[in-house]
Amino acid sequence: MPCRLRPNLLLSLAALIFAGPLLGQSLPDRSEQAIVDHVRTQQAPAVALLEQVVNINSGTMNFAGVRAVSDVFQPHFAALGFQTHWVDGTPFGRAGHLVAERKGKGKSKKPHVLLIGHLDTVFEPDSPFQRFERVDENIVRGPGTADMKGGVVVALAALSSLKHAGVLDRLDLTVVLHGDEEDSGAPLAAARATLIDAAKAADIAIGLENADDNTKTAVTARRSSGRWQIKASGKTAHSSQVFSEEVGAGAIYELARILNSFYTELRGEELLTFNPGLVIGSTQVEYLPEPLQGKASGKDNIVAPVAVASGDLRAITPEQISRTQEKMRAIVAAHLPQTSAEITFDEGYPPMAPTKGNERLLGIYDQVSRDLGFGPVTAVDPRRAGAADVSFAADHVEMSIDGLGLKGGDSHTPTEFADLRTLQIQAQRLAVLLYRLGKK
Template sequence: MDKKWLELLERLVNTDTGFDLDNSTKLERTQFIADILKDYGFQVHRESAAHVALKGKPPYLTLIGHLDTVFKEGEASRRPFTLQDNVARGPGVADMKGGAVLLVAVVEEATKKNLDGLCVILNVDEELGSKESRETFEKHAKESVCCLSFEPGGIHGELVASRKGIASLNIEVKGVKGHASRLEEGANAIVEASHKVCELYSLNGHIGSLTVNPTIMNGGEKSNITPDLCRIYCDVRFSSTQELKEFEKRLVEIVSENRIERTSCTYSLTERRPPMLFMDEMKYALEKVFQNLGRRFELEHSSGGADGAFFTTFGVPTLDGLGLCGGRFHSEEEFALIDSFKDRLRLAVELLECFDQRRSEKKVRE
């Protein structure tokens, strides 16, 4: 990894871009990355929670990544970038500031090879669910022929071929207040909610690969009052829209049948990210690239959601996990393996060239 890329990685890691900052602040703090893209001939501007850089005309070869982290303001000062032998550490060093540096290096190589029709999107709200930047991704997905995402690779070099979608489930159980010593006076919302939590959890393993995990439960007012309200939040992960539909069908049954008399239940189920699918066109491109490289990378299906899913929803072949390899993401032990840089760089550039050739062939046919 050349010195200039290490210096860029150090600067990025030592720039706080945590979830506790507003998006405009994070965009301002990372403007230096956008300025580097300008130096490569891109037209750069800001859209919803993202830096967007365009070079040439669509349809685009699109590269994406995020510049935000899960760490609070001050973490970079408390735990700045360090490098020992092959291992880099610091907040977000792998997820995914290392990937952002790799993306810029890919842009440099693509520029040297005179590749045109490039789109780069670097958002600052990915760790918050990309609520604002989703609009930006979907807009440019409609103009893309492929999407390469630079989330971190696995510790053994794995690429992410597909990902689960994410949905948020909020349940509200209402009961009746009463004196805690007189059970007949009240209708305990916490007890009813507990039944529903157990029923929901029992669905795991019965609807394809879908998982439902109750992670937050709040109820009760005082120790001597029967609670009349309890709220539950569940994290839901799914590999297909059909799985989510089947889950909601079972969910309706669970919330409509109450064990405790005089309780009632409502819910809201919101898709936060669609699943990222492994499309045939990306499979074929990878096979060609593996042959050119003379080596293969393992492919994995991830239970974690990411922004590449916004592209497969529009039929755009997408590959993720192209960033620096590493591990212990979202923790103080997070690390990135510097010696993975060279192979990831070559892999990404080969993929861009492959899709550029396909794009050219398609234009000729048209």
């Protein structure tokens, strides 16, 4: 199946490519011009590096593969003066994380920037989608091309250009590359402890995801991603006795009441969604939350004694999550006759709430893009921005932004692709952004 760029991305790229910078536009700041010029020399080695890491399977549960991708990236960070170490993932049941740190030189206080990415993909060794493939001069297909080995390659091209221009020492830098972004380890607090600790020491967090794959947008807000489970119970009896005073409504009606009340009473709040992904009920029920599955057996003429539902909850602020959970608990507690139910909430990805700091960082990035001739960058609608690791850092830094990685499309599918034309765009933008942050 051929890869096809979405119309908005095609139009964006057409406008950017003929806007000037790729044809030699000059910048008034000599350091910025040196940075941009060096980024242009990085296209071939960057694509070669992308091919190398894409051809290493790093499905989340392929621990050896995740570590092998880390082993490829590690010397590139070391060559730029980063101190690197591997965080063992055994305590949270995953491969682990690569951390790279570099202190700027001089006694003055420098902005501390945290770059966030990941090494793993959704494609395990049994997937038929394994190899880097050139579709044409600009489009490459492969697992992790856009999501998000390409983002790490963009960061290395940008950092290399800063070092070449002699300005990398103006920043303190930490890079955290997770080995379990696509399937987080448990407990989640342990799996994200390294990132949270790094964020507490940083001023600014930048995510290297591909986000909505649009070169004209960046992410300043992401919704949370959490799960909930409901277990309803009722009295079992012959179906002819349902609704009687002794038997009541049964578990399935109780669960149906709860889900319908969620829909009628909670639906409509801006950026709040709650979706039941599995519903099951009968005389006998087997429910497994991981991987999510269920099995039921019974008869139509028996009032079901048990029913289970599992779903997700997405919100834009911690306050919205807390308020919604309380409303859900209250709905669950209003039982039908002779029934009971309880709801539990699992830990999940927190939201990246919109803040003035994030808006300010987007403004700086937008100006960088305009000055480079790539046009304006606006904030993507949070409904189009799924949960990501930057959310764990956002509450601990002054400013955060995401979506600065390589662009493409069809992430998490066997047609995932990256557009190599965006490598120059994204690397130049990131490099000049970092340079300007270091000047402030």
